Amino acid sequence: MSHRLYIETVGCQMNMLDSEMVVADLRKRGYELTSDVKVADTILYNTCSVRAHAEDKVYSALGTLKLMKKRNPDKIIGVMGCMAQKDQQVIFKRAPYVDFIVGPGQLQQVPDLIDQARLGEEQQMAVGLGRREGSNDDIKRSHETFDPLRDPTMRPTPYQAYLRIQIGCDKFCTYCVVPNTRGPEQGRPPQQIVEEAKVLADQGCLEITLLGQTVNSYSYTDGQGKTTRMSDLLKMLHEVNGIKRIKFVTNYPRDMKQELLETIRDLPKISPYLHVPLQHGSNDMLKRMRRGYTVEEYREMMHLIWDTLPNAAVSSDFIVGFCGETDEEFQTCIDSVREFRFKNSFIFKYSEREGTKAESMLIDDVPYQVKQERNNALLAVQNEVSEAENIKFIGHAVDVLVEGPSKKADKLEQNGPLKQMVGRTHCDRIVVFDGNERQAGQILPVSIYETTPFTLFGAVVTQEAGPEVYAL
Ligand code: 5AD
Ligand code: SF4
Numbered sequence: 061m062s063h064r065l066y067i068e069t070v071g072c073q074m075n076m077l078d079s080e081m082v083v084a085d086l087r088k089r090g091y092e093l094t095s096d097v098k099v100a101d102t103i104l105y106n107t108c109s110v111r112a113h114a115e116d117k118v119y120s121a122l123g124t125l126k127l128m129k130k131r132n133p134d135k136i137i138g139v140m141g142c143m144a145q146k147d148q149q150v151i152f153k154r155a156p157y158v159d160f161i162v163g164p165g166q167l168q169q170v171p172d173l174i175d176q177a178r179l180g181e182e183q184q185m186a187v188g189l190g191r192r193e194g195s196n197d198d199i200k201r202s203h204e205t206f207d208p209l210r211d212p213t214m215r216p217t218p219y220q221a222y223l224r225i226q227i228g229c230d231k232f233c234t235y236c237v238v239p240n241t242r243g244p245e246q247g248r249p250p251q252q253i254v255e256e257a258k259v260l261a262d263q264g265c266l267e268i269t270l271l272g273q274t275v276n277s278y279s280y281t282d283g284q285g286k287t288t289r290m291s292d293l294l295k296m297l298h299e300v301n302g303i304k305r306i307k308f309v310t311n312y313p314r315d316m317k318q319e320l321l322e323t324i325r326d327l328p329k330i331s332p333y334l335h336v337p338l339q340h341g342s343n344d345m346l347k348r349m350r351r352g353y354t355v356e357e358y359r360e361m362m363h364l365i366w367d368t369l370p371n372a373a374v375s376s377d378f379i380v381g382f383c384g385e386t387d388e389e390f391q392t393c394i395d396s397v398r399e400f401r402f403k404n405s406f407i408f409k410y411s412e413r414e415g416t417k418a419e420s421m422l423i424d425d426v427p428y429q430v431k432q433e434r435n436n437a438l439l440a441v442q443n444e445v446s447e448a449e450n451i452k453f454i455g456h457a458v459d460v461l462v463e464g465p466s467k468k469a470d471k472l473e474q475n476g477p478l479k480q481m482v483g484r485t486h487c488d489r490i491v492v493f494d495g496n497e498r499q500a501g502q503i504l505p506v507s508i509y510e511t512t513p514f515t516l517f518g519a520v521v522t523q524e525a526g527p528e529v530y531a532l
Contacts, residue, residue, distance in 0.1 A: 062090045066100035070117060071108025073309065074164075074242075074271050075141055076214075077222040079106045082140065082170050084211035089171055093213070098128075102136045102174055107143035109237045111411035115143055122155040129157040136160075136177045140167060142241035145187050146415065152183050163187035164242055165227075168206040189228075189243035207248065208256055212263050217463045219266045219501045225253050225293065226272030231312065233339075234350045234417035235382060235410060238273055245273070247280035250288045254296050261302030266501065267461055268303055274312035276320060290315075291323040298327045304503060305329055305461060305486060310377075311336040313353050316361050321368040332369050332532050333488040336361070337377035338400070341392030345382060348422060355396065362400055371532040373403035373487035380438060381431030382410040383422035390434050394441050401449060403489065404514075405442045409435050443513040450489070450511035456531040457507045457521050458485040464500045466492055486532045491516045505530075 065086055069079040082104065083093065094100050105121065108114040118139070129135055138160045139151050145163035152158060159177035162170055166186040173184050207224055215221050229238050230245040257268055270293075272278055278290040288296075290308075297306055306329050313336050324330045340346050343354050365372055378393055397405060409431035412424040460483035468480055481495040483504075492515055493506050499520075510517040 062092050063102055064094045064100045065091045065102045065104065066094055066097045067104045067106065068121065069106040070114050071106070071110065071142065073222050073269065074224070074273075075106050075108060076216075077224055077271060078141065078164060078167055079104075080211050080214035080222075081206055081209045082106070082167055083214050084209040085168070085171055085206075086174075087211060088209075097125075101134065102138070104138045104140055104170070107139060107141040109142040109146045109241050109413065111408065112413075113411065115147075118143060119154060122151075122158065126155070126157060134178075136174050138162060138170065138173060138177075140164075140170065142237070144185075145189070145241040146237060148185060148187055152185075156183070158183070160184040161187065163189075165189060189240075207252070208259065210256075210259065210263070215265075217500070218264055219461065219463070221260045221263075221265045221268055222271050223253065223256055223260065223268045224248065224272070225270045225308075226275060226278050229273035231274060231352065232350065232417065234348065234422065235379060235413065237413040237416055240415045242273065245277065247272075247278050247288075249282070250280055250293050250296055253293065254300065257297050257300045257303060261300055264501070266303065266503070267305040267307065268297070270297075270306065270308035272308070273310065274315065275308045276311040276317075277315040289320075291320045294320075294323050294327060294330055298329050303329065305331055307331045307333055307488065309335045313338070313351075313358050313361050316365070318364060318368070321364060324372075325368050331486050331488065332372040333375075333403075333486070334365065334369075334372055335375045335377075337406075338396060339377060339379055340382065340389075341394070341396035342389040345385060345389055345392075348383060348418075349379070350417065355392070359399075371487065373489065374400065375488075376400070376402045376405045378405055378407045378438060379410050380407060380434040381426035381428075383418055383424055383426075385410075385426055385434075390438075393434075393438050397438065397442050397445055401445050402442065403449060403487070404446055405438070407435050407438050407442070446513035447511070450513065450516060453489070453508040453511060453516050453531055455508070456529050457505045458489070458491060458516070458518070458531050459503050460485060460491045460493070460506045460518075461503050462495070462499045462501065465497060468492075485516070489516055490514060491518055493518045493520060495520060 069075050105118050107118045136159050139158055140162045141164050144161035151161050160173040169186045226247050228243040228245045232239050276290050281287045412419050462481055462483040466480045466482035477496050482492050491506055505521040506518040507521050508516045508518040
């Protein structure tokens with residue numbers, strides 16, 4: 061009988077992609093996926109360390125497995141990803157029945173670790189960044205062999221896939237644990253990325269989302285000294301037949317250069333959607349966060365974006381309640397959301413992380429209650445802005461990549477041919493319309509007649525309706 065694998069993934073898109081690779085690797089070896097942890101003989105958690113909340117969730121899930129492992133000692137439990145790299149032995153202290161932990165740079169070892177655990181090996185640990193021990197070449201090689209493994213069933217939809225172009229991060233923002241868990245920044249070789257994009261296109265992907273912690277800082281220098289930058293890579297990927305849309309996250313403000321924006325403008329497959337986290341609206345706070353730019357520089361970048369790509373949607377991340385944040389300083393975040401008119405913002409309450417500069421140098425002095433209030437206040441303003449920006453779409457048609465039935469359609473248990481379908485515009489806005497499941501995987505023109513801060517509602521444009529005014 062084949063093995064049954066249960067896998068749970070928390071955290072960012074990079075983690076979702078890592079899980080896809082691990083599942084592909086295990087399927088090749090005869091594993092089947094199950095969504096029921098009780099029937100699984102192999103249980104994996106792919107973990108995130110960016111905020112304490114994500115870690116607490118995993119420790120509590122591990123807690124629930126204690127009894128199960130006692131009754132069925134043959135079940136193999138593995139903890140993968142950022143928490144494994146960051147906590148290492150701590151995981152075994154808190155959950156001694158975990159069989160192995162494996163860092164984000166060692167995921168290709170998962171099948172061996174499982175086999176060894178089955179043979180009775182206890183508390184195995186495969187972690188390491190190559191920052192001190194091992195050379196950068198070691199990490200590069202391990203990712204090069206591992207990344208092309210893909211498993212279409214683990215994708216967001218059959219038409220969309222993530223594609224890693226860069227690993228790690230060197231920016232060392234003071235609050236952030238990522239450079240400690242994912243190691244130094246490295247671009248993958250461009251030829252490999254293009255090959256992988258071709259494989260994805262052959263498998264039916266219409267949209268690829270390029271992933272990197274600071275994706276627009278992408279750079280790769282080959283043996284002959286030839287350097288490929290983000291704009292060069294986009295031009296190469298634009299040639300891949302079958303791919304209709306190319307997105308990329310997450311961008312670093314300082315590297316959002318004119319040349320890159322012009323490349324986006326000139327290549328129709330590149331989505332005019334830019335996630336460029338501002339993180340804070342005050343220069344003092346940005347300095348304490350060591351983000352490497354001022355609000356004035358960010359503003360200049362926004363003007364460059366608006367001038368070059370007038371239709372672009374820009375989204376941001378914010379951290380509220382970071383060390384020493386006063387009411388006045390917080391207010392600058394509100395002002396910047398109003399000024400920069402982000403499509404949406406992901407807002408996070410500061411969560412102190414072990415091993416970061418902020419933990420050792422600054423005091424986490426904003427009470428939780430205040431963080432919560434500031435989070436709510438900023439979200440309310442962002443929602444106002446999102447709503448005002450979305451209303452502008454009413455009366456316009458947009459090209460929607462149809463992803464499938466909406467969650468609401470599932471809830472409504474619509475059984476007839478007419479279903480509420482969901483998809484996204486080129487600029488990453490969510491669109492809901494009445495359609496049918498056969499439309500999934502098509503790019504259709506949809507005319508928008510209603511909006512909320514989060515969604516555009518519309519109807520597929522029919523021939524009879526006549527010409528439409530198009531938006532992106
Ligand atoms: N606390 C809260 N939010 C954080 N982020 C990163 N580190 C922390 C932290 N310690 C947020 C940043 C980043 C996003 C992925 O997570 O806004 O852009
Ligand atoms: Fe973390 Fe800053 Fe790197 Fe983003 S750029 S992953 S916030 S250290």
